[in-house]
Amino acid sequence: MNVQAKKPGPPLWLLFELTYRCPLHCAFCYNPTNFSGIGPELDTDDWLRVLREARALGAVQLGLSGGEPLARDDLEIIVAEAHRLGFYVNLITSGVGLNETRIAALKAAGLDHIQLSFQDSSQQMNDFLSSTRTFDLKSKVAALIKKYDYPMVLNVVLHRLNIDHVAEILQMADKLDAEYVELANTQYYGWAWHNRAQLMPSRAQVERAEAVTKRFRERNGRPMRIYFVVPDYFERRPKPCMNGLGSVFLTVTPDGMALPCQAARMLPGLEFPNVRDMSMENIWFDSAAFNHYRGDDWMKEPCRSCPEKSRDFGGCRCQAYLLTGDAANADPVCDLSPHHHLVTEAVALADGPRPIESAPVVEKPLVFRSPANSVRLFS
Amino acid sequence: MTSNSISIASRPAIDRRFRLQWESAQNAHVLLYPEGMIKLNTSAGEILKRCDGQATIADITASLEQSFSTGGLSDEVIAFIAMAVENKWVAVL
Numbered sequence: 001m002n003v004q005a006k007k008p009g010p011p012l013w014l015l016f017e018l019t020y021r022c023p024l025h026c027a028f029c030y031n032p033t034n035f036s037g038i039g040p041e042l043d044t045d046d047w048l049r050v051l052r053e054a055r056a057l058g059a060v061q062l063g064l065s066g067g068e069p070l071a072r073d074d075l076e077i078i079v080a081e082a083h084r085l086g087f088y089v090n091l092i093t094s095g096v097g098l099n100e101t102r103i104a105a106l107k108a109a110g111l112d113h114i115q116l117s118f119q120d121s122s123q124q125m126n127d128f129l130s131s132t133r134t135f136d137l138k139s140k141v142a143a144l145i146k147k148y149d150y151p152m153v154l155n156v157v158l159h160r161l162n163i164d165h166v167a168e169i170l171q172m173a174d175k176l177d178a179e180y181v182e183l184a185n186t187q188y189y190g191w192a193w194h195n196r197a198q199l200m201p202s203r204a205q206v207e208r209a210e211a212v213t214k215r216f217r218e219r220n221g222r223p224m225r226i227y228f229v230v231p232d233y234f235e236r237r238p239k240p241c242m243n244g245l246g247s248v249f250l251t252v253t254p255d256g257m258a259l260p261c262q263a264a265r266m267l268p269g270l271e272f273p274n275v276r277d278m279s280m281e282n283i284w285f286d287s288a289a290f291n292h293y294r295g296d297d298w299m300k301e302p303c304r305s306c307p308e309k310s311r312d313f314g315g316c317r318c319q320a321y322l323l324t325g326d327a328a329n330a331d332p333v334c335d336l337s338p339h340h341h342l343v344t345e346a347v348a349l350a351d352g353p354r355p356i357e358s359a360p361v362v363e364k365p366l367v368f369r370s371p372a373n374s375v376r377l378f379s
Numbered sequence: 380m381t382s383n384s385i386s387i388a389s390r391p392a393i394d395r396r397f398r399l400q401w402e403s404a405q406n407a408h409v410l411l412y413p414e415g416m417i418k419l420n421t422s423a424g425e426i427l428k429r430c431d432g433q434a435t436i437a438d439i440t441a442s443l444e445q446s447f448s449t450g451g452l453s454d455e456v457i458a459f460i461a462m463a464v465e466n467k468w469v470a471v472l
Protein backbone atom coordinates (compact mmCIF):
# COMPACT_ATOMS: atom_id res chain seq x y z
CA MET A 1 0.00 0.00 0.00
CA ASN A 2 3.02 2.21 -0.04
CA VAL A 3 2.03 3.39 -3.50
CA GLN A 4 -1.01 4.97 -1.93
CA ALA A 5 1.01 6.76 0.71
CA LYS A 6 1.09 10.52 0.44
CA LYS A 7 3.65 11.77 -2.06
CA PRO A 8 6.73 12.67 -0.05
CA GLY A 9 7.97 16.24 0.16
CA PRO A 10 11.39 17.24 -1.13
CA PRO A 11 14.65 15.73 0.16
CA LEU A 12 15.39 18.94 2.06
CA TRP A 13 18.57 17.59 3.60
CA LEU A 14 21.24 16.25 1.30
CA LEU A 15 24.40 14.72 2.73
CA PHE A 16 27.37 13.97 0.52
CA GLU A 17 29.83 11.56 2.02
CA LEU A 18 32.49 12.59 -0.46
CA THR A 19 35.06 9.98 0.47
CA TYR A 20 35.76 7.23 2.97
CA ARG A 21 39.39 8.35 3.07
CA CYS A 22 40.29 9.88 6.39
CA PRO A 23 43.54 10.75 8.14
CA LEU A 24 41.99 9.70 11.45
CA HIS A 25 41.13 6.27 12.78
CA CYS A 26 38.29 6.86 15.20
CA ALA A 27 36.97 3.72 16.81
CA PHE A 28 33.50 5.31 17.08
CA CYS A 29 33.10 6.12 13.38
CA TYR A 30 29.72 5.20 11.90
CA ASN A 31 31.22 4.52 8.45
CA PRO A 32 30.89 0.92 7.27
CA THR A 33 33.63 -1.38 8.56
CA ASN A 34 34.10 -2.77 5.04
CA PHE A 35 34.83 0.65 3.51
CA SER A 36 38.17 -0.47 2.11
CA GLY A 37 36.38 -2.88 -0.21
CA ILE A 38 33.91 -0.32 -1.55
CA GLY A 39 34.22 0.72 -5.18
CA PRO A 40 35.66 3.88 -6.72
CA GLU A 41 34.57 7.34 -5.63
CA LEU A 42 32.27 9.44 -7.78
CA ASP A 43 34.12 11.93 -9.92
CA THR A 44 33.60 15.67 -9.81
CA ASP A 45 31.07 15.74 -12.65
CA ASP A 46 28.92 13.10 -10.95
CA TRP A 47 28.77 15.13 -7.74
CA LEU A 48 27.91 18.30 -9.65
CA ARG A 49 25.13 16.55 -11.59
CA VAL A 50 23.67 15.10 -8.38
CA LEU A 51 23.74 18.57 -6.85
CA ARG A 52 21.77 20.03 -9.75
CA GLU A 53 19.23 17.20 -9.76
CA ALA A 54 18.71 17.35 -5.99
CA ARG A 55 18.38 21.13 -5.97
CA ALA A 56 15.71 20.88 -8.67
CA LEU A 57 13.78 18.55 -6.33
CA GLY A 58 13.97 21.16 -3.55
CA ALA A 59 17.01 20.04 -1.56
CA VAL A 60 18.33 23.09 0.28
CA GLN A 61 20.66 22.06 3.12
CA LEU A 62 23.85 20.36 1.96
CA GLY A 63 26.22 18.58 4.30
CA LEU A 64 29.70 17.71 3.03
CA SER A 65 31.15 14.92 5.08
CA GLY A 66 33.05 11.65 4.73
CA GLY A 67 35.53 10.28 5.80
CA GLU A 68 37.32 13.58 5.74
CA PRO A 69 35.83 15.75 2.97
CA LEU A 70 39.04 17.81 2.74
CA ALA A 71 40.68 14.68 1.35
CA ARG A 72 38.90 15.52 -1.94
CA ASP A 73 40.80 18.17 -3.84
CA ASP A 74 37.64 19.14 -5.75
CA LEU A 75 35.84 20.17 -2.56
CA GLU A 76 36.06 23.85 -3.54
CA ILE A 77 34.47 23.11 -6.95
CA ILE A 78 31.60 21.21 -5.34
CA VAL A 79 31.05 24.01 -2.79
CA ALA A 80 31.04 26.66 -5.53
CA GLU A 81 28.42 24.85 -7.59
CA ALA A 82 26.28 24.12 -4.53
CA HIS A 83 26.40 27.78 -3.54
CA ARG A 84 25.53 28.89 -7.08
CA LEU A 85 22.50 26.59 -7.00
CA GLY A 86 21.25 28.08 -3.73
CA PHE A 87 22.23 25.40 -1.24
CA TYR A 88 23.18 26.31 2.30
CA VAL A 89 26.52 24.55 2.44
CA ASN A 90 27.81 22.92 5.65
CA LEU A 91 31.27 21.37 5.92
CA ILE A 92 31.62 18.66 8.55
CA THR A 93 35.30 18.17 9.14
CA SER A 94 38.00 17.08 11.55
CA GLY A 95 39.94 20.13 10.43
CA VAL A 96 42.87 17.99 9.33
CA GLY A 97 43.94 19.50 6.02
CA LEU A 98 42.24 22.83 6.58
CA ASN A 99 44.95 25.40 5.96
CA GLU A 100 44.58 29.07 5.13
CA THR A 101 44.72 28.53 1.36
CA ARG A 102 41.84 26.09 1.47
CA ILE A 103 39.63 27.99 3.90
CA ALA A 104 40.08 31.17 1.83
CA ALA A 105 39.10 29.26 -1.31
CA LEU A 106 36.12 27.65 0.44
CA LYS A 107 34.96 31.03 1.72
CA ALA A 108 35.27 32.50 -1.77
CA ALA A 109 33.35 29.53 -3.17
CA GLY A 110 30.45 30.32 -0.83
CA LEU A 111 30.81 27.85 2.02
CA ASP A 112 28.28 28.87 4.71
CA HIS A 113 29.29 26.88 7.75
CA ILE A 114 32.00 24.70 9.24
CA GLN A 115 31.41 22.14 11.96
CA LEU A 116 34.71 21.17 13.52
CA SER A 117 34.76 17.80 15.19
CA PHE A 118 37.07 16.71 17.91
CA GLN A 119 38.16 13.13 18.06
CA ASP A 120 41.04 11.05 19.10
CA SER A 121 43.64 11.27 16.42
CA SER A 122 45.95 8.77 18.01
CA GLN A 123 45.47 5.30 19.35
CA GLN A 124 46.19 6.50 22.85
CA MET A 125 42.70 7.08 24.06
CA ASN A 126 43.92 8.41 27.36
CA ASP A 127 45.63 11.21 25.52
CA PHE A 128 42.32 12.28 24.12
CA LEU A 129 42.52 15.69 25.71
CA SER A 130 46.10 16.02 26.77
CA SER A 131 47.43 15.42 23.28
CA THR A 132 49.28 18.65 22.62
CA ARG A 133 49.54 17.93 18.95
CA THR A 134 45.79 17.61 18.56
CA PHE A 135 45.13 20.69 20.61
CA ASP A 136 47.61 22.75 18.60
CA LEU A 137 46.07 21.62 15.35
CA LYS A 138 42.55 22.35 16.54
CA SER A 139 43.60 25.72 17.92
CA LYS A 140 45.08 26.69 14.58
CA VAL A 141 42.00 25.55 12.69
CA ALA A 142 39.72 27.27 15.21
CA ALA A 143 41.64 30.51 14.70
CA LEU A 144 41.22 30.19 10.92
CA ILE A 145 37.50 29.54 11.32
CA LYS A 146 37.23 32.75 13.38
CA LYS A 147 39.39 34.72 11.00
CA TYR A 148 37.11 33.81 8.11
CA ASP A 149 34.05 34.85 10.09
CA TYR A 150 32.42 31.49 10.56
CA PRO A 151 30.59 30.65 13.77
CA MET A 152 32.66 28.31 15.90
CA VAL A 153 30.72 25.07 16.10
CA LEU A 154 32.37 22.14 17.81
CA ASN A 155 31.22 18.56 17.83
CA VAL A 156 32.67 16.08 20.27
CA VAL A 157 31.70 12.43 20.18
CA LEU A 158 31.45 11.05 23.71
CA HIS A 159 32.06 7.49 24.81
CA ARG A 160 33.18 5.50 27.83
CA LEU A 161 36.80 6.54 27.48
CA ASN A 162 36.31 10.30 27.29
CA ILE A 163 32.92 11.05 28.84
CA ASP A 164 34.51 11.62 32.26
CA HIS A 165 36.43 14.52 30.71
CA VAL A 166 33.39 16.59 29.78
CA ALA A 167 34.50 19.43 32.07
CA GLU A 168 37.91 19.59 30.35
CA ILE A 169 36.24 19.33 26.93
CA LEU A 170 33.99 22.28 27.74
CA GLN A 171 36.91 24.32 29.11
CA MET A 172 38.79 23.62 25.90
CA ALA A 173 35.75 24.66 23.84
CA ASP A 174 35.56 27.84 25.87
CA LYS A 175 39.25 28.52 25.23
CA LEU A 176 38.62 28.09 21.52
CA ASP A 177 35.79 30.67 21.70
CA ALA A 178 33.19 28.13 20.61
CA GLU A 179 29.70 29.48 20.09
CA TYR A 180 28.07 26.05 19.92
CA VAL A 181 29.24 22.76 21.33
CA GLU A 182 27.54 19.50 20.57
CA LEU A 183 28.37 16.72 23.00
CA ALA A 184 27.13 13.81 20.97
CA ASN A 185 27.17 10.44 22.60
CA THR A 186 28.30 7.69 20.29
CA GLN A 187 25.64 6.07 18.16
CA TYR A 188 26.37 2.45 17.57
CA TYR A 189 26.75 1.86 13.85
CA GLY A 190 29.71 0.82 11.73
CA TRP A 191 32.98 0.88 13.67
CA ALA A 192 31.17 2.05 16.80
CA TRP A 193 28.92 -1.01 16.64
CA HIS A 194 31.95 -3.23 16.33
CA ASN A 195 33.45 -1.56 19.41
CA ARG A 196 30.22 -1.13 21.34
CA ALA A 197 31.26 -2.98 24.49
CA GLN A 198 34.39 -0.84 24.78
CA LEU A 199 32.64 2.45 24.04
CA MET A 200 29.40 2.17 26.00
CA PRO A 201 29.51 4.41 29.08
CA SER A 202 27.92 3.40 32.36
CA ARG A 203 24.74 5.09 33.49
CA ALA A 204 26.69 6.78 36.29
CA GLN A 205 29.12 8.24 33.74
CA VAL A 206 26.28 9.63 31.63
CA GLU A 207 24.61 11.17 34.68
CA ARG A 208 27.87 12.77 35.85
CA ALA A 209 28.51 14.19 32.39
CA GLU A 210 25.01 15.64 32.24
CA ALA A 211 25.46 17.24 35.66
CA VAL A 212 28.81 18.77 34.64
CA THR A 213 27.23 20.11 31.44
CA LYS A 214 24.38 21.65 33.42
CA ARG A 215 26.80 23.38 35.80
CA PHE A 216 28.80 24.70 32.87
CA ARG A 217 25.66 26.09 31.24
CA GLU A 218 24.77 27.91 34.44
CA ARG A 219 28.19 29.47 34.94
CA ASN A 220 28.67 33.15 34.42
CA GLY A 221 30.75 34.08 31.46
CA ARG A 222 30.84 34.10 27.72
CA PRO A 223 27.67 32.57 26.28
CA MET A 224 28.23 29.18 24.70
CA ARG A 225 25.36 26.99 23.63
CA ILE A 226 25.86 23.38 24.68
CA TYR A 227 23.82 20.52 23.32
CA PHE A 228 24.11 17.26 25.19
CA VAL A 229 22.80 14.43 23.08
CA VAL A 230 21.87 11.60 25.45
CA PRO A 231 22.81 8.15 24.20
CA ASP A 232 19.58 6.51 23.14
CA TYR A 233 20.45 3.21 24.84
CA PHE A 234 19.69 5.01 28.09
CA GLU A 235 16.24 6.13 26.97
CA ARG A 236 12.88 4.37 27.02
CA ARG A 237 11.56 5.72 23.74
CA PRO A 238 13.41 5.67 20.43
CA LYS A 239 14.58 8.69 18.46
CA PRO A 240 12.40 9.70 15.48
CA CYS A 241 15.24 8.61 13.24
CA MET A 242 15.55 10.81 10.12
CA ASN A 243 11.98 11.94 10.78
CA GLY A 244 11.06 8.63 9.17
CA LEU A 245 13.17 7.13 6.38
CA GLY A 246 12.59 8.77 3.01
CA SER A 247 10.87 11.84 4.45
CA VAL A 248 13.48 14.65 4.34
CA PHE A 249 16.94 13.15 4.22
CA LEU A 250 19.09 11.69 1.46
CA THR A 251 22.73 10.60 1.72
CA VAL A 252 25.01 9.84 -1.18
CA THR A 253 27.95 7.59 -0.33
CA PRO A 254 31.45 8.03 -1.85
CA ASP A 255 30.69 5.34 -4.43
CA GLY A 256 27.36 6.90 -5.39
CA MET A 257 24.87 4.85 -3.44
CA ALA A 258 21.77 6.81 -2.42
CA LEU A 259 20.62 6.05 1.12
CA PRO A 260 17.72 7.27 3.28
CA CYS A 261 20.15 7.56 6.23
CA GLN A 262 23.92 7.42 6.65
CA ALA A 263 23.89 3.94 8.16
CA ALA A 264 21.25 2.34 5.92
CA ARG A 265 23.66 0.64 3.57
CA MET A 266 23.77 -2.26 6.05
CA LEU A 267 20.03 -2.96 5.79
CA PRO A 268 19.46 -6.31 4.10
CA GLY A 269 16.96 -6.95 1.32
CA LEU A 270 17.00 -3.42 -0.06
CA GLU A 271 18.74 -2.62 -3.28
CA PHE A 272 19.93 0.93 -2.89
CA PRO A 273 20.09 2.82 -6.17
CA ASN A 274 23.31 4.35 -7.42
CA VAL A 275 23.37 7.92 -8.66
CA ARG A 276 25.44 6.71 -11.61
CA ASP A 277 22.44 4.74 -12.87
CA MET A 278 19.37 6.66 -11.78
CA SER A 279 18.27 10.28 -11.55
CA MET A 280 17.69 11.82 -8.14
CA GLU A 281 14.03 12.22 -9.00
CA ASN A 282 13.63 8.51 -9.69
CA ILE A 283 15.65 7.62 -6.64
CA TRP A 284 13.63 9.82 -4.30
CA PHE A 285 10.12 9.21 -5.60
CA ASP A 286 10.19 5.86 -7.39
CA SER A 287 12.93 3.59 -6.05
CA ALA A 288 11.82 0.65 -3.96
CA ALA A 289 14.53 1.33 -1.42
CA PHE A 290 13.28 4.85 -0.67
CA ASN A 291 9.61 3.83 -0.63
CA HIS A 292 10.03 0.77 1.53
CA TYR A 293 9.94 2.50 4.93
CA ARG A 294 7.61 5.36 4.02
CA GLY A 295 4.23 5.35 5.72
CA ASP A 296 3.63 2.60 8.28
CA ASP A 297 2.66 -0.47 6.24
CA TRP A 298 6.06 -1.99 6.96
CA MET A 299 5.57 -1.79 10.72
CA LYS A 300 5.12 -4.74 13.01
CA GLU A 301 3.58 -4.82 16.45
CA PRO A 302 3.95 -3.18 18.88
CA CYS A 303 4.56 -0.19 16.58
CA ARG A 304 1.70 -0.80 14.18
CA SER A 305 -1.02 -0.14 16.76
CA CYS A 306 1.02 2.26 18.86
CA PRO A 307 -0.35 5.80 19.28
CA GLU A 308 3.23 7.11 19.33
CA LYS A 309 4.13 5.76 15.89
CA SER A 310 3.53 9.11 14.21
CA ARG A 311 5.98 10.73 16.63
CA ASP A 312 8.94 8.35 16.51
CA PHE A 313 8.21 6.24 13.40
CA GLY A 314 9.26 3.14 15.30
CA GLY A 315 12.76 4.54 15.88
CA CYS A 316 15.84 3.54 13.95
CA ARG A 317 15.65 0.78 11.32
CA CYS A 318 19.38 0.16 11.46
CA GLN A 319 19.34 -0.25 15.22
CA ALA A 320 16.37 -2.62 14.96
CA TYR A 321 18.29 -4.67 12.42
CA LEU A 322 21.60 -4.67 14.28
CA LEU A 323 20.05 -5.69 17.59
CA THR A 324 17.15 -7.93 16.56
CA GLY A 325 18.09 -9.12 13.08
CA ASP A 326 14.91 -7.66 11.56
CA ALA A 327 14.83 -4.05 10.41
CA ALA A 328 11.01 -3.96 10.58
CA ASN A 329 10.96 -4.59 14.32
CA ALA A 330 10.50 -1.78 16.80
CA ASP A 331 13.77 -0.09 17.71
CA PRO A 332 14.62 -2.02 20.90
CA VAL A 333 15.45 1.24 22.67
CA CYS A 334 11.66 1.41 23.17
CA ASP A 335 10.61 -0.28 26.38
CA LEU A 336 7.47 -1.50 24.60
CA SER A 337 9.66 -3.59 22.31
CA PRO A 338 9.85 -7.30 23.21
CA HIS A 339 13.59 -6.95 22.48
CA HIS A 340 14.18 -4.05 24.89
CA HIS A 341 16.19 -6.39 27.13
CA LEU A 342 18.94 -6.36 24.47
CA VAL A 343 19.45 -2.68 25.19
CA THR A 344 19.18 -2.91 28.96
CA GLU A 345 21.62 -5.84 28.94
CA ALA A 346 24.17 -3.81 26.98
CA VAL A 347 23.82 -0.99 29.48
CA ALA A 348 24.03 -3.41 32.42
CA LEU A 349 27.25 -4.78 30.96
CA ALA A 350 28.60 -1.24 30.81
CA ASP A 351 27.62 -0.71 34.44
CA GLY A 352 29.51 -3.78 35.60
CA PRO A 353 33.26 -4.30 36.12
CA ARG A 354 35.11 -4.18 32.84
CA PRO A 355 38.10 -6.07 31.55
CA ILE A 356 39.41 -2.93 29.87
CA GLU A 357 39.84 -1.32 33.27
CA SER A 358 40.68 -4.34 35.38
CA ALA A 359 43.33 -5.97 33.24
CA PRO A 360 46.18 -4.60 31.18
CA VAL A 361 45.57 -7.12 28.44
CA VAL A 362 42.06 -7.03 27.09
CA GLU A 363 40.39 -9.90 25.36
CA LYS A 364 38.71 -7.80 22.72
CA PRO A 365 40.72 -4.71 21.92
CA LEU A 366 39.28 -1.55 20.50
CA VAL A 367 39.45 -1.76 16.71
CA PHE A 368 40.42 1.52 15.10
CA ARG A 369 38.97 2.58 11.78
CA SER A 370 41.73 2.05 9.26
CA PRO A 371 42.01 0.54 5.79
CA ALA A 372 44.13 -2.29 7.24
CA ASN A 373 41.57 -3.14 9.91
CA SER A 374 38.81 -2.88 7.36
CA VAL A 375 40.53 -5.49 5.21
CA ARG A 376 41.29 -7.67 8.20
CA LEU A 377 37.70 -7.68 9.46
CA PHE A 378 36.46 -8.94 6.12
CA SER A 379 39.23 -11.31 5.15
CA MET B 380 19.58 45.79 21.47
CA THR B 381 16.26 44.86 23.04
CA SER B 382 12.87 44.82 21.43
CA ASN B 383 11.98 47.88 23.51
CA SER B 384 14.19 50.00 21.34
CA ILE B 385 12.35 49.14 18.13
CA SER B 386 10.41 51.97 16.58
CA ILE B 387 8.98 52.81 13.18
CA ALA B 388 12.28 54.55 12.44
CA SER B 389 14.35 51.39 12.99
CA ARG B 390 16.03 49.83 9.96
CA PRO B 391 15.93 46.04 10.27
CA ALA B 392 18.25 43.74 8.34
CA ILE B 393 18.50 39.95 8.20
CA ASP B 394 21.16 38.92 10.69
CA ARG B 395 24.40 37.88 9.02
CA ARG B 396 24.14 34.42 10.57
CA PHE B 397 20.95 33.74 8.58
CA ARG B 398 20.10 33.64 4.92
CA LEU B 399 16.64 34.40 3.61
CA GLN B 400 15.60 32.84 0.32
CA TRP B 401 12.58 31.84 -1.68
CA GLU B 402 12.15 28.08 -2.07
CA SER B 403 9.78 27.28 -4.91
CA ALA B 404 9.65 23.58 -3.92
CA GLN B 405 8.17 24.65 -0.59
CA ASN B 406 6.29 27.62 -2.01
CA ALA B 407 7.66 29.67 0.87
CA HIS B 408 10.46 31.88 2.04
CA VAL B 409 12.87 30.11 4.36
CA LEU B 410 15.55 31.25 6.76
CA LEU B 411 18.64 29.10 6.48
CA TYR B 412 21.25 28.70 9.20
CA PRO B 413 23.88 26.10 10.09
CA GLU B 414 22.31 22.70 9.55
CA GLY B 415 18.80 24.10 9.91
CA MET B 416 15.90 25.87 8.26
CA ILE B 417 12.85 27.84 9.33
CA LYS B 418 9.94 27.76 6.89
CA LEU B 419 8.15 31.11 6.97
CA ASN B 420 4.48 31.79 6.49
CA THR B 421 3.44 34.32 3.88
CA SER B 422 3.35 37.41 6.09
CA ALA B 423 6.66 36.58 7.79
CA GLY B 424 8.27 36.10 4.38
CA GLU B 425 6.81 39.34 3.02
CA ILE B 426 8.08 41.32 6.01
CA LEU B 427 11.55 39.74 6.11
CA LYS B 428 12.21 40.15 2.40
CA ARG B 429 11.81 43.89 2.93
CA CYS B 430 14.35 43.94 5.79
CA ASP B 431 17.33 45.17 3.78
CA GLY B 432 18.94 47.46 6.34
CA GLN B 433 17.86 50.50 4.31
CA ALA B 434 14.08 50.57 4.72
CA THR B 435 12.65 51.72 8.04
CA ILE B 436 9.81 49.82 9.68
CA ALA B 437 7.57 52.68 8.53
CA ASP B 438 8.75 52.12 4.92
CA ILE B 439 8.23 48.38 5.23
CA THR B 440 4.75 48.85 6.62
CA ALA B 441 3.82 51.27 3.83
CA SER B 442 5.15 48.89 1.20
CA LEU B 443 3.17 45.96 2.64
CA GLU B 444 -0.01 48.02 2.90
CA GLN B 445 0.38 49.05 -0.70
CA SER B 446 1.16 45.54 -1.97
CA PHE B 447 -1.78 43.98 -0.16
CA SER B 448 -4.18 46.94 -0.52
CA THR B 449 -4.77 47.21 3.18
CA GLY B 450 -4.01 49.47 6.14
CA GLY B 451 -3.27 49.39 9.86
CA LEU B 452 -0.42 46.85 9.68
CA SER B 453 2.01 48.89 11.77
CA ASP B 454 1.49 47.12 15.12
CA GLU B 455 1.68 43.72 13.50
CA VAL B 456 4.92 44.56 11.70
CA ILE B 457 6.51 46.00 14.84
CA ALA B 458 5.50 42.94 16.88
CA PHE B 459 6.91 40.60 14.25
CA ILE B 460 10.20 42.49 13.98
CA ALA B 461 10.50 42.46 17.78
CA MET B 462 10.04 38.69 17.75
CA ALA B 463 12.54 38.33 14.89
CA VAL B 464 15.09 40.41 16.81
CA GLU B 465 14.51 38.29 19.89
CA ASN B 466 15.24 35.18 17.80
CA LYS B 467 18.28 36.91 16.29
CA TRP B 468 16.90 36.49 12.76
CA VAL B 469 17.05 40.23 12.38
CA ALA B 470 19.30 42.99 13.65
CA VAL B 471 18.06 46.57 13.80
CA LEU B 472 20.24 49.47 12.82
